[in-house]
Structure formats: structure tokens, C-alpha cells
Amino acid sequence: MSGHSTYEPKTGFERWLDTRLPIVRLGWDSIVDYPTPKNLNYWWTFGGILAVCLVIQIATGIVLAMHYVPHVDYAFSSVERIMRDVNYGWLVRYMHSNGASMFFIAVYIHMFRGLYYGSYKAPREVLWILGFIIYLLMMATAFMGYVLPWGQMSFHGAVVITNLFGALPLVGEAITTWLWGGFAVDNATLNRFFSLHFLLPFMIAGVVGLHIWALHVPGNNNPIGVNVKSKADTVPFHPYYTVKDGFAIVLFLILFATFLFFNPNALGHPDNYIPANPLVTPAHIVPEWYFLPFYAILRAVPDKLGGVLLMFGAIAVLFVLPWLDTSKVRSMRYRPTGKLYFLIFALACIVLGYCGGQLPDDKVIPGLSTFILIDADLNSFVWLSRLATLYYFAYFLVVLPILGLTETPTAQPESISTPVLSHPAGLPAGAVAAPEKKG
């Protein structure tokens, strides 16, 4: 946070370095002495969890890249060879493939946290936008990574997604040819995807640096959304949040380990263990679970170009969100009506994710035929997707702009230290016998 640095070089070497490259000071100010609101709850631990995810993906990815062969004839078997013949290769590969899913679980929670507590509002707009750039890069990275094992879903997913760009007028065809490096998804495509899949995570790491920089200028938001007023509202990051984040990270790793060691293929699709075959199209092409909400939006529109535009629009709208929400109150805690709309929004996102994995014409309520509306029975996943898509956009374009002007928020506390605290110091009731006694 802005303010003067409390770092005092202790050794001669530190003093010498501090006048030349104050890198220790930077670290001290950012993760040791950084003043942090003392009321952050566990939803705030996901930033640290995401950093761990990125490190895990990069570390395991580099080892995978030492053994992986980016060629259509060898890619599939090279991934299997890694799991069979490389020491602990199964661990590295399953960490990487399940790690991608964990990364997205964490990023979605992190994003919903921001939406609920109004972390995108002034003065944190740039921080929010940088977050969405990271998310876009993650989507590109994960999509290209999924192509690398060159299974049936890899290949046909790549065909479907790259073809989406072909819907753009004038430039569409040129863009797809350029993405493919030829006239179809083939060896050239696999090679460039590997190269970009290697590159993008390092770009993510760079943007993460900017994201943290943009965090440390205004400082953290907090669950009540009221600005930090005095030093009494904060605690130093270390040890208070290193230990809290550390605890949450280890809990998250337990979830990760449950998949990794006991059900490593649960989040994947069995078809991706069939080597890619351009001549055989799988009965049901589905992307990875973390793309399903967007896939549902894409398929909700009968027109291809319209679907593509709406899908990109679903992400674009988040970029301008800081200027769409007219409410001055950050935290939904003090916006009872807003909270209700927010919960429906979260539900709509889950519904979209579910619809993305279903066949559009299948019935939501089995056995019930209603009537055909435009192109499908009203009781179908395509109509449920349309409903949820409508709410998705309405939340940003109608609810948030209008609600901020019409609703009456409940009373916000004066400062972080004034509200009735959930955990007062000294722990009177649960105070363990003689908490002061050491050992």
C-alpha cells in the first residue's frame, strides 16, 4: 500500500544491495509488512491458491515438455510413455491435467468473490481488468494444452473451436487458416499450439505481477467493502495472512490430491484416450468442464456468428463491469436486493455449465412435451440455456445499472474496527486454558 517503507537493511550486504537494487525491500513491503485489512475471510485465500496453481502448472509443464513429442504420430503415445516409463511421470502428468481443473475451480471462486464484494469498483478497476486478462490467457492456455495429448476430444474440440473464428465476416477464413497453419487441424496446428502453450503461462506470470502491483496500490478490498481508515484496521501480511492463506492452500491441496491420487481421470473425457482420428467424429463433442457455460451460450443462438459474438460478449461485458454497476456500496452484504440478484446470477452460471454438457434438444424434464417455440421444444436444454443466457446479460446490463440507483442499502459500519466483531480478541468463551502459556 502507498506509504513509506518500513524495511531496514540489517546486514552490510543488504545495505549495499538496497542502494543498488532494492529487491529485498520490494519483497518486504509486498509480502511481509504489507498492511492488510484484518477482516478478510476465507474467500480471500484464493489469490494465494491461484499463485500455487500457476507454479504447479509451470513446474509440471516443464517436466512434461522434456518428454512430450509434438507430432501427430507420436503425441498420444508420448503422453502415455510419460505415465509408464518416466520416473513419477504418472504423478507429473496427472498433476498437470488435474491441476488445470483445480486452477479453474480456484479462479471461478476468486471471480465470484470479486463480484459479490464489489472488488471491481473504484479504485480497483485496473486490478479487475488485469484479472480478466489473466483469465483469457488461462482459457487460451488450457484450450491449447488440451489439444496436446492428441486424443479424439483434443482433435475434434480443436476443430470446433478454431472453426468458430471462421464465422467472423471477411477475416474469418484467413484467421482459421492462420491458426491451423494449413487447411485443416494437423501437425502444423499441433506444433504451434505446443509452442504457444509453453509461452502463455509465462505471460500469465507476467500479468500476475501487474495484477499484484495493481492490488498493492489501493490495497485489498474487504468483506464490508469499507475503506481502511487507520492502522487499527489492518494487520501486517506476515505472519497473519501467510498462516491463514497457508492453511487454506493446504486444504485446497487435499482436494487436489483426492482427484490426483484416487480418481485422476474423473474430470477428463474417456474419448480423449482414443487416439485422434479425423475421419471418426465422436458422437458428442464436449469441451472441458470449465468451458461449458460459454459453450452453452454459444449453442443458445441458432446463428453461428451470433453465437460466437454472444460468447465473446459474455466475457467482454465483465471488462466494462466497473462502469456498469452504479451502486456506491461495494459489498453485497449491505445490498439485500442486490444479493438476491447475485445469487440468481450464480445459479444461472451453474445452470449454463450444466446445459453446456447436455445435448441441446434433450428434455430438461424427461417425458414432458410442451410446444415448439421457434426451433425447439420449450422443455429442452437449448431453451433453458437461452433463459440463463438472458439472465446472465440482464444481470450486468439491466440489474446492476438500475439497482444501484433505486435500491436502499442497509447501514454500513463506519470502519473495519467498529462493527460487532465475529471473533473478538481474547476469545472469552472458547479461550483455551491459559492461552499465554507457551509450549
Added chain:
Amino acid sequence: MLRKGIALAALGLALVAGPALAAGSAKSPEPVDFSFKGPFGRFDQGQLQRGYKVYREVCAACHGMDLLSFRNLGQKGGPFYDPAYPNPNDNPYVKTIAAEYQINDIDSETGDVIQRPGTSADAFPNPYPNEAAARAGNGGAMPPDLSVMAKARKYGPDYIHALMAGYVDPPAGLQVTPGQYYNPYMAGDTTPFWTGEGHAPKGGFIAMPPQLAADKVTFDDGTPSTIDQQAKDVAAFLYWAAEPKMEERKAFGFGAMIYLVIFAGLLYASYRRIWRNVAH
């Protein structure tokens, strides 16, 4: 023009043909209580040996397993693992099995194509020299490689067991094309071939004839050789082949879990202690 066609076809498939193809549904396989299921499950070595025998004597006539070498049979967790031979290449049982095969090679002195007995380092030989030969031998259908088959189908080993043991006579009213066999567990749609009453039967057609029969394979450990037993054993063997490091993975995971849970407990205790004097 063509490119646009492919592009549209691809999207169209995702949007339209998907439901059409999936309209029929296959019977869900009954779960088998394999020893390797569950967080502590391990392979039953006797079962893997029987399963390998079924593969070798029946399936290997048509299906390759490109990702396996003979040495894999003797590695830790494998069907013929023997603690006396930590290096599976030295395992005499594995060497004997390998030597029973003739492997194509090049004579390094003359460059002539020769055949030599297999070694533990050799890959499982393929039944057909190429795909065309494989298709020609199977009425146009391609017997898929079985190395990771147990991971490449929904329900994995349960499915393989159900499929292999599940062939039944087609119900009256179902027309079966020559060279095809009806199987209720196979994916597909029987509607176009159904002339009977009511709903078309579940399942689909497969180009693989029924393979298993009672006593077709003699089990050295005296296990009665029923169709069901053969199907279970070969499914277990194929699961091992797809996930040969499963036992190592679960054991490692067990240790990792204990470590993580203790670590979480310590961190929680430190957290409570550090935050003790902060109202928040």
C-alpha cells in the same frame, strides 16, 4: 467452398447430428466388484495372470497392445512380478513368454529381414502388419488397440466385462446385417433396424463376433473357466495395462494425504495462535 463445408459440418455435427447419433442408448454395465476399485484397491495378481492368458489366447489374434512390452508383465504390480527380480527384464517367466514369439528384425550384418525369438524388451507384436490387413481380416472393421481401452470407454473395466459377456441373440424383429452382432452394451442406435413392437432394443451392433466360451481358456490356477470369469479377468488385465502405476499412485496418495492432513492441522493451530489477540 470445401473448407467452409467442413467447417459447417463440424459445427453442424456438434449442434444437430449429436442428438441424432446418441438417440439410441446402450444398457449401462452392471458394476463388478473388482479388487482394484476404491481408494485402497489393489490388483489381484492371479486374476491378472488369468486375464493375460485370455488376452494372449483369444484377443491377441485381432487386437494389438502397442504401448506394452513383455518387460511390463514383470514390473512391480504386473501379472508376473516377482520380488526376486526387481529388474523385470531378468524375470525368467517374462523371458520365456517373450521367447515364444518370433519378432521381425533386420540382420545387422547382412541387412536381411529376419525373424528372431522375442526378448523382454520387445513390444507386444501386432496381429496384423497394417490397418488395411486388419480391416480386410475383419469385414472392414478395425479392431482397436487395447492398451488404454479400459480408460477410453465410460465405465472402463465394467464396460469391457459387460460387453464381452453380454452378447445375446437379437430379439425377434431386429434385423442384423451379416458380419455384425447385436450387443445390448454396445453404443449405437438400433431404431433403423427395428420392425418389432414398441421401442427399439437398447444397444447396438458390433463387428466383433462373440469371443468367449466356457472352457475356451484353461486357467492354470484351477479357477472354473466360465464366460463371466474370462470376461472379468480380461477386463482386470486391460485395466492394469491402462493404469500400470495404479498401486504406486494410491500408495503414494495415501502417504501424501496423511502428510497434508497433519500439515493442515499444524497450520490451523498456528493460525489460531497468531490471530488470538486480533479482533476480526
